[in-house]
Amino acid sequence: MKFLPVPCSVLATVSCGILLLVSPPVVVAAPLSLPAGTELVTSVEGITEYRLANGLGVLLFPDPSKPTVTVNVTYKVGSRHEAYGEKGMAHLLEHLLFKGTTNRPSITQELTEHGARANGTTWYDRTNYYETVFASEENLRWALGMEADRMINANVAKTDLVSEFTVVRNEFERGENSPGSVLQKRMLPTMFQWHNYGRSTIGEKSDIEGAPIERLQAFYRTYYQPDNAVLVVAGRFEEQKTLNWINEYFGSIPKPTRKLIPTYTEEPVQDGEREVTLRRSGDVQLFSAMFRGPAGSHPDHAALSVLTTLLVDEPMGRLYKALVDTKKAASVSASTSGFAEAGYITFSADARMEQPLAEVRRTLLSELDDLRKNPPTPEEVERAKIRRLKNFDMLLKQSDRLGLTLSEFIAMGDWRLAFLQRDFMEKVTTADVARVAEYYFKPANRTLGSFLPDTKPDRTEVPKVPDLVALLKDYKGKPPLSVGEDFEATPENIEKRTTRTTFPNGMKVALLPKETRGDIVTASISLRFGSLESLRGQATVGGLTASLLDRGTRTKTRQQIKDRLDKLKARLSVGGGAGEVSAFIETDRANLSEVIRLASEILREPSFPEAEFVNLRQEYLAALEEQKSEPNALGGNLFARISRPSYAADDPRYTMTFDEEAAALQKVQLKQLSEFHQAYYGASNATVAVTGDFDPKETESVLRETFGEWKSPKAYERIATPYETVAARTESILTPDKANAVFIAGYGFALRDDDIDYPAIAIGGHMLGGGFLNSRLATRIRQKDGLSYSVRGGFGASALDKNANFSAYMIYNPKNLAKLETAFREEIERAAQEGFTKEELEAAKAGWLKSRKVSRSGDAELAGILNSYLFLNRDLHWDARQEAAVEALTIEQVNAAMKKYLDYSRTIAVKAGNF
Numbered sequence: 001m002k003f004l005p006v007p008c009s010v011l012a013t014v015s016c017g018i019l020l021l022v023s024p025p026v027v028v029a030a031p032l033s034l035p036a037g038t039e040l041v042t043s044v045e046g047i048t049e050y051r052l053a054n055g056l057g058v059l060l061f062p063d064p065s066k067p068t069v070t071v072n073v074t075y076k077v078g079s080r081h082e083a084y085g086e087k088g089m090a091h092l093l094e095h096l097l098f099k100g101t102t103n104r105p106s107i108t109q110e111l112t113e114h115g116a117r118a119n120g121t122t123w124y125d126r127t128n129y130y131e132t133v134f135a136s137e138e139n140l141r142w143a144l145g146m147e148a149d150r151m152i153n154a155n156v157a158k159t160d161l162v163s164e165f166t167v168v169r170n171e172f173e174r175g176e177n178s179p180g181s182v183l184q185k186r187m188l189p190t191m192f193q194w195h196n197y198g199r200s201t202i203g204e205k206s207d208i209e210g211a212p213i214e215r216l217q218a219f220y221r222t223y224y225q226p227d228n229a230v231l232v233v234a235g236r237f238e239e240q241k242t243l244n245w246i247n248e249y250f251g252s253i254p255k256p257t258r259k260l261i262p263t264y265t266e267e268p269v270q271d272g273e274r275e276v277t278l279r280r281s282g283d284v285q286l287f288s289a290m291f292r293g294p295a296g297s298h299p300d301h302a303a304l305s306v307l308t309t310l311l312v313d314e315p316m317g318r319l320y321k322a323l324v325d326t327k328k329a330a331s332v333s334a335s336t337s338g339f340a341e342a343g344y345i346t347f348s349a350d351a352r353m354e355q356p357l358a359e360v361r362r363t364l365l366s367e368l369d370d371l372r373k374n375p376p377t378p379e380e381v382e383r384a385k386i387r388r389l390k391n392f393d394m395l396l397k398q399s400d401r402l403g404l405t406l407s408e409f410i411a412m413g414d415w416r417l418a419f420l421q422r423d424f425m426e427k428v429t430t431a432d433v434a435r436v437a438e439y440y441f442k443p444a445n446r447t448l449g450s451f452l453p454d455t456k457p458d459r460t461e462v463p464k465v466p467d468l469v470a471l472l473k474d475y476k477g478k479p480p481l482s483v484g485e486d487f488e489a490t491p492e493n494i495e496k497r498t499t500r501t502t503f504p505n506g507m508k509v510a511l512l513p514k515e516t517r518g519d520i521v522t523a524s525i526s527l528r529f530g531s532l533e534s535l536r537g538q539a540t541v542g543g544l545t546a547s548l549l550d551r552g553t554r555t556k557t558r559q560q561i562k563d564r565l566d567k568l569k570a571r572l573s574v575g576g577g578a579g580e581v582s583a584f585i586e587t588d589r590a591n592l593s594e595v596i597r598l599a600s601e602i603l604r605e606p607s608f609p610e611a612e613f614v615n616l617r618q619e620y621l622a623a624l625e626e627q628k629s630e631p632n633a634l635g636g637n638l639f640a641r642i643s644r645p646s647y648a649a650d651d652p653r654y655t656m657t658f659d660e661e662a663a664a665l666q667k668v669q670l671k672q673l674s675e676f677h678q679a680y681y682g683a684s685n686a687t688v689a690v691t692g693d694f695d696p697k698e699t700e701s702v703l704r705e706t707f708g709e710w711k712s713p714k715a716y717e718r719i720a721t722p723y724e725t726v727a728a729r730t731e732s733i734l735t736p737d738k739a740n741a742v743f744i745a746g747y748g749f750a751l752r753d754d755d756i757d758y759p760a761i762a763i764g765g766h767m768l769g770g771g772f773l774n775s776r777l778a779t780r781i782r783q784k785d786g787l788s789y790s791v792r793g794g795f796g797a798s799a800l801d802k803n804a805n806f807s808a809y810m811i812y813n814p815k816n817l818a819k820l821e822t823a824f825r826e827e828i829e830r831a832a833q834e835g836f837t838k839e840e841l842e843a844a845k846a847g848w849l850k851s852r853k854v855s856r857s858g859d860a861e862l863a864g865i866l867n868s869y870l871f872l873n874r875d876l877h878w879d880a881r882q883e884a885a886v887e888a889l890t891i892e893q894v895n896a897a898m899k900k901y902l903d904y905s906r907t908i909a910v911k912a913g914n915f
Contacts, residue, residue, distance in 0.1 A: 007121040008091045008171065008201045032060070032240050035247035044416050046480025050243070054255035055227025058246060059415065060239050063399035065484025065517050067857040070400045071143040072130035072232030073151070074407040077223035079201040080124045080263055080341070088203015089211055089219055091122040092161075092168055096216070097129065098773065099160040099783075101153040108783070110146060112771035113843045114139055115850020122201050125340045126411035128230075130404060134853040135236035141245055147231065148249035156220050158213040163786035165209050166813070170789035172202050173739035174811055177630060179282040180348070186276045187290055188344075191447040195267040197342055225256045230410045234403030236486065267292070267342060269461050275448040281737035283625040284330070285357045288348040289364060290447045291440050295465045296338025296412040302424035303432040304345055304440065308334040309384035310376055310433075311367075312347070315551075315612070316383075316559045322367050323349055324615055329360050330622030340412050341465060345440065352622050361448075368441050375434035385428060386566040392422050393569055394586070396481055397518030413468050419477040484516035484693070489856040491876035491883075498866065498875075501700060503708045506684040508870040511699060512691040512862070519589040521692030522859045524867040525599060526582045528687075529680040531717035535578050537650040538676065540664040542578025544616065545673045549581070550574045551612035554605045558612060561602070570595045574602060578652050579719060581681075586860070589693045593702045600706035606677060613670045620665055624658045631735045632811075633658075635742040635912035638731060643746060643805075643908045645724040652719060682712025689866035691859045723750045723803040728905060733912040741814040741913020745824070746807030747906040753797040758804075759885040760897035761795045767844045768831050768902075769793025769808055776827050776836075781810065787820045788812045795901070799872050806902065814913040825904055832902040835895030849883055 034040065037053030050058035078090050098107050098120065111118045111131060118131035129147065133139040175181045185200045192198030231250070233242060270292055294300045311319045312334040323329040329349040336345050347368070351360050395402055402418075409418040445460040487493065498512045535542065550572070551558045565572055570587035572595060583603060587595045627633035640655045647654040656664065686707060690699055726748065735741075751758060769777045769792050778791045793808030812820050836844075855861050856879075869875060 007123040008094075009119050009121040032243055035244060035251060037251065038243070038247060042416075044475065045419055045477040047415070049415075052226065052247065052251050054251065054253055055225075056229060056231065056250050058243065060243065061234075061399070062237055062239055063234070063483060063517055064236050064486040065515065066235040066399055067135050067487065067489045068132050068400065068854055069135040069140050069143070069233060069235035069237055070130055070132040070403050071140070071147060072128055072230075072234065072404055072407060073147045074126050074128040074230035074232065074410050075224055076126055076228050076230070076411065078122055078124045078126050078411070079199060079203070080196045080339075081223065082196060082199070085207060086211070086215065086219070087199055087207040088168070088172075088201070089207070089216060090127055091201055091203060092164070092208060092211055093156070093216055093220055094120045094122045094127050094129075095164050095168055096156050096160055097150050097154050099157070099164070100155050101149050102155065103149050103153055104146060106774070107146065107150065108772050108774040108778075109843065110142070112774040112847040114142060115847045115852075115854060116143075116772060117851070117854060118772050123408075123411065124197055124201060126407060128404075128407045130232070132235075132400065132854060134850050134857070137241070139850075140233070140237055140242065144233075144245055144249045148253065151224055151226065151229065151250075152253055154220060154224070156213070156217050161211070161213050161216065163784060166786035166816070167782055167789050168202075168208050169205055170740065170787075170811060170813060172205060172208065173813060174789065175202060176739040177632075179278070179280055179284075180286055182280060183276070183278050183286055183288060184346075186278055187288065187447050190274045190276050191270070191290055191292060191344060192267050192342070195265050195342060196263075197267075197339060197344075222258060222260070226250060226253050227255060228260060230407065230415075232403045232406065234400045263341070267462075270445050273443050273446055273448060281629055283353070283628050284622055285351040285353065285355070285360075286348060287351070287357055287360050287364065288346060288448075289368070290347075291345045291445050292460065292462055293336065293343040293345050293440055294338065294463050295341055295343055296409075296421070297340075297414075297417050297466050297468065297471070298338070298463055299424045300436050300440075300463065301336065301338040301343060302421055303428050303436045305336045305388060306381060306384045306425065306428050307376065307433050307437055308336045308345060308347075309388060310380040313384065313387075313562075314558070315615075316380075318367055319347065319349075319364060322363050323360060324618070325611065326363075327614070327618065328355060328363055330355070330618050332364070338412070342462060350622050350626075352618070352625060371434070371437040371441060375437060376430060378430045381428070381430045381433050383563060383566070385425060386563075389422065389425055390566050390569050392425070394520075394571070397516075397520040397588070399517055413465070414472060416472055416475055416477070420472065420475065481518040485514055487514045489853065489862065491856075491880040494856070494862070494876045499696065500870070503704060505708060505711050507686040507688065507703075507707055509687075509700065509703055510689040510866040510870055511694075511696045512689070512866065513694055513696050514692065516693045516859065519693040520859070521587060521589055521592050521690065521694045522863045523585040523592070523596065523688065523690040524582065524863040525585070525603075525688045526580060526686060526867055526871070527576075527603065527681065527683060528580050528685040528718075528871070529682060529712055529716055530579050530714060532652070532719045534714055535652045535719070539578045539652050539654070539656075540661070541668055541672045541676050542652075542680075543576075544613075544665075544668055545676045546574070546576035546581045547616055548608055548613060548673060549606045550602050551616070552607040552609040553601050554607050555601070558609070561598070564598060565595070568595055568598075572599055572602075574599075584860070589695070592690075592694050593698060596699070596702050597706055603681070604710060606674075608670060608673050608677075610670055613673070617665055617668070621662055624662050624665075628658050629735060629738070631733070631738050631740065631742045631912035634733050634735065635744050635910045638733060638912075639744045639746075639908070639910040642729065642731065642910070643726060643748065645726065653721060678713070680712070680714055683707045683710040684712035685716040687867050687870035689863045689870065691863045691866065718800070720801050721798065721803055722801045723748050726908065728907055730909045730911070732915065733910070734915060735912055736914055738914050739813070741812055741817065741911065741915070743810045743812065743817075743820060743824070743909065743911050744808070745907050745909040746805055747903070747908055748803065748805045749901060750802040751797050751804035751901070752802050753799050753804075755797075757897050757900070758797055759882060760889055760894045761804075761901050763841070763844055763848060763886055763889060764831070764836070764894050764898045764902070765794030765806070766848050767836050767840055768827075771844070771847060776831055777808065777824070780827050781820060781823050785819065785823055787816050787823065799874075814915045817911065817913070817915065828902060828904045828907075832898050832904070835898055836891065838891045841889070841891050841894055845886055845889070848886065852879070852883060
């Protein structure tokens with residue numbers, strides 16, 4: 001169970017202002033004509049900073065290779081700024097800013113209509129709101145206007161607060177279901193006894209439920225101002241026009257007269273080991289150790305990040321070898337968190353019930369203490385540096401990711417810290433890593449739980465936050481990356497650019513070359529094998545075989561594979577099951593061929609190391625045990641079992657219980673994996689799609705070299721999943737000591753996604769349970785009644801079998817079950833009997849069609865689409881026809897489809913919680 005800090009967000013999927021427009025120019029652009037009052041500040045690695053007269057900054061960094069644009073507003077206010085009685089106020093306010101403004105009664109409706117991918121998140125030092133839309137002048141002007149409007153005109157109304165109390169509490173209770181999350185929330189205030197970093201951003205129920213609307217309104221008026229905000233615009237846009245629009249929408253906002261009071265609390269030097277003991281329901285033991293650390297802007301943060309990486313790296317990390325390889329623990333993880341005013345380092349380990357936790361504790365602390373005598377070697381340090389620098393290098397190639405990630409560095413104090421931390425990382429030496437290990441990893445500076453007297457205190461005084469003006473004076477960074485082309489990801493353009501080939505062995509290949517930022521390229525590879533009869537009883541063996549592929553080959557160990565990927569600046573993930581295995585590649589043009597060769601070696605020549613097999617099985621067993629008391633996992637497993645036909649236990653389509661999975665795992669022998677691989681794996685029924693910056697001829701040649709002669713030893717026959725009637729029923733699962741509950745409902749029917757009725761039920765399902773918090777279900781259950789944090793539903797259908805379904809999912813407080821069931825039933829019946837309005841349909845069609853454009857704009861998603869379409873014998877013209885069919889739908893057609901297919905009486909429902 002990893003203790004990774006996660007911001008609270010409005011969706012399930014939690015300094016003076018700077019405006020950021022993200023992406024790199026191809027050439028040095030001519031100077032912009034600055035609006036009155038706007039000044040040029042600085043430029044680093046292709047990002048040029050400006051500042052408006054009211055304090056809002058501007059950073060221009062356009063990316064014409066992205067057919068989307070992301071607008072991201074970051075306010076320099078988070079839970080660190082909350083006063084007594086305000087714990088959770090920053091996050092609660094984040095929720096209310098989606099409720100509308102005096103000029104915009106329904107922001108969620110506008111987000112849906114524009115096909116936006118949107119969210120809001122709150123963290124210690126900042127709150128941000130973003131939306132990604134298809135790149136157009138209309139969409140960009142709308143997003144800028146909307147964000148400028150809710151900067152100062154949000155309603156923050158008492159009526160909205162009342163309905164949102166339960167929603168935020170529901171989000172709070174979701175975290176209460178996780179022992180690891182709760183343990184972290186207990187340890188942080190023990191470490192930070194005075195500073196607000198010790199208080200969870202989600203807040204406490206008493207403050208969430210008791211927050212006076214007047215204090216929320218005052219909080220909003222104080223911090224939501226241009227001189228305290230950061231606006232990020234990432235993707236395709238025209239710089240001069242965009243800067244003018246920014247000045248038009250934001251420049252008219254007056255500079256506030258109020259003066260912000262800087263936070264001034266400093267945590268005293270920790271003077272002894274502290275300890276927390278948590279006793280709650282659960283199935284997996286946890287042990288964690290935390291150490292106070294420096295702010296994210298301090299050079300020591302980079303050295304500590306390298307240190308934590310090398311300690312838990314799989315399979316060569318010291319803690320991994322000491323705990324997981326020796327079977328003392330199921331897993332081990334670590335993170336280094338650096339914020340504006342302080343930070344902390346976390347180590348945690350999961351242990352199964354039969355693994356003594358005392359031994360886990362002794363071993364973990366012993367390994368950390370041993371760093372003083374046996375500091376990290378140059379090889380360990382270099383490996384960790386390469387990995388972390390690779391991740392930053394890949395971040396630079398994704399302008400939309402970088403635009404959102406910069407929010408964290410703005411929250412630290414300045415956006416340029418993103419690049420400065422990279423520079424610090426490059427300069428980290430073995431001596432630096434040894435120094436920070438000795439300085440920070442002291443017993444007096446760690447929090448485990450208990451206080452122990454110490455006659456000879458050895459304390460750590462965390463260094464002050466650096467003077468950022470001096471630290472960043474004259475900082476220029478490195479030259480910006482190359483940019484990609486302006487490629488419109490329409491079905492027509494995609495088809496014009498894509499070439500398809502079938503190799504003699506049967507493997508199908510789709511290649512879509514285009515210039516991208518940083519020459520990035522993605523590839524999706526799928527192997528399909530076996531048949532219903534040949535795969536009987538092979539589900540667990542097939543799953544373990546796929547999971548063990550990348551843990552060693554005939555010529556490379558697991559560590560050597562990871563080192564090779566780091567040197568190639570690539571990511572490669574492999575996974576699958578009994579009938580299919582997939583590999584996903586993300587790299588750049590220069591390294592694509594070598595990464596394909598490495599992927600081929602992993603898929604064709606795995607060595608199945610015994611030690612890795614034992615470790616993998618331990619990880620799986622621990623994960624299964626953890627799920628046995630978790631409502632979401634239990635509910636999902638039971639729903640899958642009762643909503644599908646009753647397959648035999650040896651059928652690969654059969655869904656096992658967690659106990660059955662554990663028993664099956666224990667029975668598997670290592671030799672079965674190599675036998676399965678030899679008997680089934682081959683490329684006769686494989687598909688490959690490559691998108692991005694690459695040489696088509698070279699790539700096809702490499703694919704022929706690595707996969708073109710590889711034939712499957714057994715005949716492949718697709719396993720059909722036709723619809724079979726399943727009677728309606730309702731089941732409940734009791735999960736003691738879990739504050740949050742789940743409700744899963746749905747049913748199946750005979751329909752395929754190319755049937756004439758499918759476009760109508762697809763858009764009907766979108767209106768019923770899709771969009772951005774604006775569906776019928778979300779409006780009633782979350783927005784109006786405030787019963788659930790997460791509400792979603794809709795229709796889906798197979799592309800190959802007459803097998804479709806309606807499904808819905810909600811989380812809630814168990815006490816609200818009756819109200820939630822009533823609201824769900826009423827909205828389903830209302831949609832089936834009364835249908836939707838013409839206005840709802842037109843808005844839904846516009847948003848749905850725009851969201852499809854956004855989906856095709858991502859290279860990874862596009863590679864996946866092209867790959868699956870090779871198997872389905874489709875091309876992107878199919879998408880064009882489907883979208884045309886949706887655009888032509890009438891309200892009469894949609895409502896007729898709802899009456900025909902939406903039927904509450906057929907519902908199969910599972911409720912899991914502490915009722």
